[in-house]
Amino acid sequence: MARKRSHRSIGRWLVALGATLFFCGAIGAALLPRLSRSPSLEGPAFSGSPVDWGLGLYLLLRRGDLAQPAGTDPTPVTFTIHPGQSVMEVAQALEEAGLIRDAFLFRAYVRYHGLDREIEAGEYTLNKTMTIPQIVEALRSGRQAEWTVRIREGLRLEEVAEAIAVQTHLSTQAILEAARDGLRWRAAFPFLTDLPPSATLEGYLFPDTYRLARDATAEDMIQRMLENFGRKVTPEKIAAARARGLSLHQVIILASIVEREAVLPEERPLIASVYLNRLAAGMKLDADPTVQYALGYQPDQKTWWKSPLTLEDLQMDSPYNTYRYSGLPPGPIASPGLASIEAVLNPAETDYFYFMADCIKKDGSHWFARTQEEHLRNFNRCP
Secondary structure, eight states, X not given: OHHHHHHHHHHHHXXXXXXXXXXXXXXXXXXXXXXXXXXXXXXXXXXXXXXXXXXXXXXXXXXXXXTSOSOSOOOOEEEEEOTXXXXXXXXXXXXXXXXXXXXXXXXXXXHHTTOGXXXXXXXXXXXXXXXXXXXXXXXXXXXXXXXEEEOOTTOOXXXXXXXXXXXXXXXXXHHHHHHHOGGGGTTTOGGGTXXXXXXXXXXXXXXXXXXXXXXXXXXXXXXXXXXXHHHHSOHHHHHHHHHTTOOHHHHHHHHHHHHHXXXXXXXXXXXXXXXXXXXXXXXXXXXXXXXXXXXXXXXXXXXXXXXXXXXTGGGXXXXXXXXXXXXXXXXXXXXXXXHHHHHHHSOOOOOOOEXXXXXXXXXXXXXXXXXXXXXXXXXXXXX
């Protein structure tokens, strides 16, 4: 900590010194080299305002530090710049991530070379072997060599892999191979502790928008999605699940069903309450999406989610058929978004045990019922 304060003090002192030297232009011109002001390690040009003179001297004295990386670990690190962040805030975040050693030196380098406006919000791939000039250059141009990958909520694993393949150079098969062995990721991501031995990463590939380096691998993409899951599904949320008597895996299973059932955001907590009430009462979930998941791809409909389901479909023998087997299915059936996860953690307080689509409005809303009789009356309201 003492060293950081010392650098800031030196920086302020040199700004004042630069101002003095500026007004002694003849002496400065005779004694100081006029070097290029391009963004590099070559140093400053000692021209312009007194502040520029001070920054220039500061950077010249610290050329050695500019050439030194923060560490020796070449592991790629995802670094996010959020909209509205100042360059100083970015510098502090880089320092906290261990990507640079001195936030003030980074800020001075960016300020002197006039690059403030060239560092934009986005996700970047950096590592600790990069020097400050290299990191600055990556933040200026890194986004130009990236894919933008958008994954929406409610997709099953195969659909996620297909969506990634369509938007990048990666193949569907490569993504599936990286995601089907859930145990290989457990050591790096403690929230996967509850995964059964044969489980895939179904449900844990967090739906969001990602920026992926053009030379990234399938493993890189999976890691990014798991890292995002870990940021969104915090230890506090995992603790809240355990307080409800649920493992995180059980929460994700329920949330994936809610994600497939809910159309209107405000109904997610209501639908979650129905399934939690049925579980508590020892009733079967009777959830259509679990049967659709078990049926798999439908070539005639060109979809993974068959609709409508037939009575024969509801009788199929699969542990995912919640019309036939009580309790939760073996695993998630899709990737739930954060809203569906939070709906399971904070469901509405209801005594509903049934719901069905409003077949009159047909706007994605549902009718909810407390008893089977009420549910039947709702069913009979349909034309």
